[in-house]
Amino acid sequence: MPLLEIRGLTATVGDTQILNGIDLTADAGEVHAIMGPNGSGKSTLAQVLAGNPAYDVTGGSVRYDGKDLLAMQPEERAQAGIFLAFQYPVEIPGVSNAYFLRAAYNEMRKARGMEEVDPLEFADLMDERLRLVDMDASMLTRSVNAGFSGGEKKRNEILQMAVLDPKLAILDETDSGLDIDALRVVANGVNQLRRPDNASIVVTHYQRLLNYIVPDFVHVLVAGRIVRSGTRSLALELEDKGYDWLTGGASGSASGGSFAAAGQSAAIGA
C-alpha cells in the first residue's frame, strides 16, 4: 500500500480552479520533487494536502496511510504524520517558539498514545534538534517567526519538522529566499531526517535545491496537472530548457486526458 495516493484531485480557491486533476503516488522511503512554473498549482497542492480551509477540494481522492486524508482535520493530518513546511511561515507574536514546539510535540505524542513530556525533558530533545539545523537556543525564547529573517524562518520550519518527526514531509518552496549556506543547512536537516519509513514531497521552482535534496522522482506541474514525470534527470533537463517546452502543450489541452498520470505511475512502478 502506498503511503500517499492522490487520484484526480481538483481544487479551487474562491471561483478559480487551481488543481485540474492531480494523480500522484508516493511510497515510504521516497523523495518526490514537484516542479513547475509560477502559478502552476504547486503550493496549492501542498496546502490542500495539509488541509488549508482556504482551498476547496472539488473532486478526486487522497489516501494517506490507508486513510481518507480529505476527511481529516488539519490537526488530525499533522497528528497522523503529515508535515507542511510553509513557503511563508506565519509569524505569531506573543507565543514563544519553545512553547509552540512543546505544545505541538505533546499533541503529537498524545495522538500516538505516548506520555506528554515536561519542559525539562523537552529541553534535552531541543538541544539535539537545534544542532541539526544549526540554530541557536536563543531562538526558542523568541516569538514564533516574529522578526525572523527569511533564512531563520525556513530553518525554524525544519526545526519543527525535526521535532515532530513526520511520516510525510511536504516542503513548499523551502529554498526560496535562501542563500547557499542557509540552503545547505536546510537541506542537510532534511537529509538527516530521511529514513526508509518516511517520505518527502519537495515543491520547488528551481533545480538548485535538488542538488542538495536528491529526489527519486520528479514531477512537472503545469496549469494544475502533472504533465511529465521522471527521474532526477528530468529536473536537469528543466534546468537546461526551462518550462516553456512543457507549458505550451499543457495549457492547450486544459480539458484533455491524463497522459501524465499514466507516465507517472509507470515511473514509480519501474
Added chain:
Amino acid sequence: MTPSAVAAPAAEGFLAAFEAVERGASVPGQVSANRRAAFDHLSTIGFPTTKNEDWHYTSVAPLLEHTFAPITARTGPVGRAQLVPFTFGATSWHTAVFVNGRFSPELSDLGRLPRGVRVVDLAGAWTTAPDLAGRVGTVATGRDQAFTALNAAFVYDGLVVDVAQDVHLPDPIHVIFLATADAAGAMTHPRMHVAVGARARATIIESYVSVADACYFTNAVTEVSVGEGATLLHYKIQREAERAFHVGTSEAVQARDSHYVSFSLATGSALSRTNVYTTLAGEGGGATLNGLYMLDGTQHCDHQTRIVHAQPNCFSRELYKGILDGRSHGVFNGKVYVHPIAQKTDGKQTSKTLLLSEHARVDTKPQLEIFADDVKCTHGATVGQIDRTALFYMKSRGIATETARRLLTYAFAADVLETLDVPEVRTTLERVTLERFTGMDATL
C-alpha cells in the same frame, strides 16, 4: 456638563447613607465641610446618563438601581492566607491592605519603608498627619465628575503616600482592596493620594479583589502628583467579584521631565468604569497609559483615558487591548488634548480589540483635540477576530483548534503584558491570561 432633570434625583439615593455617615463623623470639621460641599455638588450635577458624551456607551442605571449602604463598622476577620492569591508571589513588597474599605494594620506590612517614604492610612491621618491628609482633593477636585464627587462626599479611609525627592523605592507599594462576603450590599469610597518628589522613583500597585461572590460597589479615587524628573509606575488590577460594580478614577498631574506609567488590568465586575487622567503640566514629560481588559458573559467594562498636553515637548503613549467573549461589552475612549502652547507634542494611541464571540461588542472612540500646530499625534483602532492564517499554521502542527484559538488569544494580549516593568506582576498576569485562555501551565 449641564445636569439633566432625569439624573439629579439619582443623588437622592445616596442621601440617607450620606446623612448616616455625617452623623457618625469622626473627622475634623473642615473635612466634614468638604464632604458636605462634595455632596451638594453631586446633587447639583447628578449622575451621568448616556446623553453625557463621556458616558455615551455606559449606562450607570444598573448601579443606581441599588441602594448601597456605607460600611461603618469593621468587618469580620480575614487571614493572611486569603491574600496569597493576590500578592503576585512577592514577599519583599510594602503592602497596605484594606478589607471592605477599611485599613487593616494586621494584614499590612509597611514596616520596612526606607527613609523619606511615608505611607499612612487616611482614617488615621485626618488627625495624626493632617499635612498628608490635607492633600486629598488637591488633584482630583470632583468638579463635574459625579463619581469623584461621590467619593469626596463619603471620603474616610484610604492611603496617603509621600516619596521624598531623590528617593528610589525599589520595591513596589502594593495596596490591596479586598472585598469579603461582608461587603454584600455595601459601598466603599477609598481615596488615595500619591506624591512622588523630584527625581524620585516609585511603583504603586492597586489591586481590587474579592474573596466572595457578592454584589457591592467600589468607587475609588487616586490622586497622583509626579515631581520634576520623577517616575511613577502606577498599576491598577481590577479583579472584583463578578456581580460587583466598580468605578475607579486615577488623576495625575506631572511636573517637568516626569514620567507617569499607568497600566490598567480589568477582568472583574459586572459593570466597571476606569478613568485614567493625566496632565503633562511641565515641559519634557511623558505619559504611558496601557491596559488590558478581558471580559465574558454580560460584563461591561469602560475605560476612559485623558491626557492633557499642557506644555511643549511631552510625549504620550497608549496601548489598550480588549478580549471580549460571550455577550460582553467593552468601551475605550481615549482623549488627548493638546494646548496651543504644547508644541512638539508626540502622541500615539492604539486600541485593539479581539472579539471571540459574535455577540460581544466594543465601542472605541479616539478623541484628539489639538490646538497646537507643530505636533505629531496618531491614533489607531482595530477590532478583529482570530487570525485564520495563524490558526491554520498551528493546526498544521497538530495543535487542536480550541487550543490554537486560545493560544492565539493569549498571544494577542502578550505585547501589552510585556510592557509591565515589575517582573512579578508581568509573570503573574501572563500566567493568569494564559490559564484563562488555555488551561495550560505557562512554563517555558
